[in-house]
Amino acid sequence: MSLVDELVPSRYAVQVGDVEVMVISDGVLPITASTMATNAAPAELSAWLKDMYLPPEITDWPLNVAVVRSGDRVILVDSGLGSEFPGFPRAGQLAMRLDAAGVDPASVTDVVLTHLHMDHIGGLLVDGLRGRLRTDLRVHLAAAEADFWEAPDFSRTVMPAPIPDVLRSTATKFLDLYRGQLRPFETEYEVAPGVLIRRTGGHTPGHSIVRVESRGEALTFAGDAVFQPGFENPNWQNGFEHDPEESTRVRFRLLKELAATGEQLVATHLPFPSLCHVAEAGNAFRFVPTNWDY
Template sequence: MSETTRNLQPVTANLGKEGSGELVPSRYAVRVGDVDVVVISDGVLPLPTSTMSTNVSEADRNEWFDGRFLQRDMFDWALNIALVRSGERLILIDSGVGDGFEYFTRAGRSVMRLEAAGIDLAAITDIVVTHMHMDHVGGLNVDGVKGKLRPDVRIHVAAAEVEFWKNPDFSRTVMPETVPPALRQAAAKFVKLYSENIVQFDQTVEVAAGVSARVTGGHTPGHCVVDVASNGEKLTFVGDAIFEVNFDNPEWQNGFEHDPEVAANVRIALLNEAAETGALLAAAHVAFPSVGHIAKNGEGFRFVPVTWDY
């Protein structure tokens, strides 16, 4: 890969008006029955490819990345959030990485892109946090964001997740050394800022008609996914349960997983579920817009992206 390709930056241009207009697509909408879902890109996180496959050989990992014309050392990890409208309720799923991380300069765009889409943060009635890693709560930690949200916004977080971050265990993770302290700091700041808004739940919670969160564990003890179901149609936002490499290799473990074996079992169960039901799937770290179907492919799976509806 050439140095020019390696250093490509997001494309922006002045489109006949003051300020910069982004030329890259950053949101994609899909209707699930009577419920509207919009996936929004927060940007990309450059991370070592080794974190994508901690339990396999370097040769196997290189073969997968080579086959996709990607670098062998660093990987642009997509970061997506979602917005769901069900009746009178407007639900935000995760919030992106926010700011303050000098090594994540190409992410942290969620709030800007919500506002660019005409979304008033004060209109959000509920927020579901799939888990409390910094790239999921960081957007809520940005200065000024809390003041734009309604004072009674409900933030749904699994009780197991809140408990875990009181004294998090990183003994089974394989992360860059700068990451665990940043994760601790982001989680602590989130709880401090929003303690009065956090609504804890055990296994499942109905957030709105047709929108529910269910705990899967694995990635973190209280990691949850969000199911959107209406009129016989379904989409599941799986958070960090599934990564780009896992369609071909569902057993490959990720360095950010706090319980890798459980995470792999959760991943395979979710992939089987989607393949058997035909439901749509979207994820935090699958290339934007990350919406598609799952088909079984031998011992692995195949991701079938939706055809863009123009």
């Protein structure tokens, strides 16, 4: 089977005014289900998992990245897990799937990173991708994010034991390799016409989202600001959140804003292609999938 003949779709393109956004699946990785709601009562989490037809102990976590084309700029938003983690063989598919989608890595002018967790930066460390990127590539991330990883604090996270050390070493390696190409920003930065990156904090101190707006249409790539349980249970905290209370505030604000504007949402760990709208439902929200446009 050729790369373009994968039986399960791995890319989906949507037009936002004059800007093209292609969501690409980097694959899935297994995650302990309890990590998705560390402050939830076990019975409530079990009931939610059952209602969603998800396994009770270990569930697959989707990994979505995006390629955004605006004018003469080709922007890669996050890069997936990469292939340096042999325990996750179904993730790290980005290099292959960029080829399948006809996206030449040498055409990428900018990379935007929502944050420096390994499942967002690992793809940029893989020889199959890193060696094919242009030498004048610009890598945009919040200055607070780069600063945080100089001496990261995991005291408020609830992760499986080996993960913090792997996150730390991966971020250190990334910063060492790409430091000369970093373009840090403080609060927000327009990467290309209609493509704005904005720091939210919460999940990590420099966590950021990307908003695409053109000709009255808009789409937000929310990174890890919202996870699958976060619509119905926005107060549930994820074990990877470095500031759980601030993450909750960020999630509420973002979902309320998206429900008010009606614009589309894409997020890293929502089921591919994750394209949806947000509706308010009392004190919580509803995930409203967008019909695929053929």
